[in-house]
Amino acid sequence: MSKTVTIAEAREADQHTIQTIGIPSMVLMERAALGATQRLLDGDFDLTHVLVVAGTGNNGGDGLAIARLLHARHVPVTVMLTGDANRTSTETGQQLHALTYYHIPVVPATTAMDGYTTIVDAIFGIGLDRTVTGKFADWINAMNATGTPILSVDVPSGLNADTGEPQGATVKATATSTFAYAKQGFVTSSGEQYTGKLFVEDIGVYLNDVFPD
Numbered sequence: 001m002s003k004t005v006t007i008a009e010a011r012e013a014d015q016h017t018i019q020t021i022g023i024p025s026m027v028l029m030e031r032a033a034l035g036a037t038q039r040l041l042d043g044d045f046d047l048t049h050v051l052v053v054a055g056t057g058n059n060g061g062d063g064l065a066i067a068r069l070l071h072a073r074h075v076p077v078t079v080m081l082t083g084d085a086n087r088t089s090t091e092t093g094q095q096l097h098a099l100t101y102y103h104i105p106v107v108p109a110t111t112a113m114d115g116y117t118t119i120v121d122a123i124f125g126i127g128l129d130r131t132v133t134g135k136f137a138d139w140i141n142a143m144n145a146t147g148t149p150i151l152s153v154d155v156p157s158g159l160n161a162d163t164g165e166p167q168g169a170t171v172k173a174t175a176t177s178t179f180a181y182a183k184q185g186f187v188t189s190s191g192e193q194y195t196g197k198l199f200v201e202d203i204g205v206y207l208n209d210v211f212p213d
C-alpha cells in the first residue's frame, strides 16, 4: 500500500503547497476534479444521468467542478446543494458561479435521489468534524438506499479519515477518488467497507515538499 496520511498531514501538505509554494487552491481543486472526472469517464460508471450531491465546503467545490467538467463532455448532470449557496467557501462560491454561467441545474438537496445512474458524493471530505445527524444523515441514507453506484470525492462522506470509522450516517461508495495520498483510515477493515475501490489522484501536493527526508 502506498503512503497514507492523517487528516492533519493532508491539511499541512495542502496549506504548504498553497501558501509556501504558491500553487493556488483553485488549481488544486481543478486538478482534483479532473482526476475524479477521469475515473467517471473511464467506463465503469453509467453516465446517462449523474447526480452530484455537494456540500458548502471545498469537498463540495470539488463536486461542482466535476459537474462542470462532465457538462463540458455533454454528460447530463444535476447538482443538489446541501447548504446555503450564499454561505460557501470562497472556492466553492467560485465554482457555483461557473455552474450558473453554464446553466447547470443546482437545486436544494432532497432525499428524492432515485432515477440517476451515478451519484457523486461531495458532501464532506477531510473537514468532517462531528457526527453526521439530521438532514445530512437523511441525505446520506437516501444515497445509500438508491443502490445507485456512488463515486465519493476524497473521502466517503461521514467516514473519519483518520480512524476509518463511520461518524453517524456514512456513504458506502462503489469507489473513492482521493487526492494526493490515501488517508490513514482507508487502510482499516472498517474503512475499506466504505471507500470501495480506491483511486489516488496526483494533484501536485507532495509530502516530500513538506517533510523533506
Ligand SMILES: NC(=O)C1=CN([C@@H]2O[C@H](COP(=O)(O)OP(=O)(O)OC[C@H]3O[C@@H](n4cnc5c(N)ncnc54)[C@H](O)[C@@H]3O)[C@@H](O)[C@H]2O)[C@H](O)CC1
Pocket: 010, 014, 028, 029, 032, 055, 056, 057, 058, 059, 060, 061, 062, 089, 123, 124, 125, 126, 127, 128, 129, 130, 131, 132, 133, 136, 153, 154, 155, 179, 180, 203, 205
Ligand atoms: N490537497 C487536497 O487534499 C485538496 C483537498 N480539497 C478538498 O477540500 C476538502 C476539505 O475541504 P473543507 O472545506 O476543509 O472541508 P469539507 O468540505 O470536508 O467540509 C467541511 C464543512 O462541513 C461542515 N461539517 C463538518 N462535519 C459536519 C457534520 N457532521 N454535519 C454538518 N456539517 C459538517 C464543516 O463545518 C465545514 O463547513 C477535501 O476533503 C478535498 O475534497 C481541495 O479542494 C483540493 C485539494
Ligand SMILES: [K+]
Pocket: 059, 121, 122, 123, 124, 125, 152, 153, 154, 155, 156, 157
Ligand atoms: K465526499
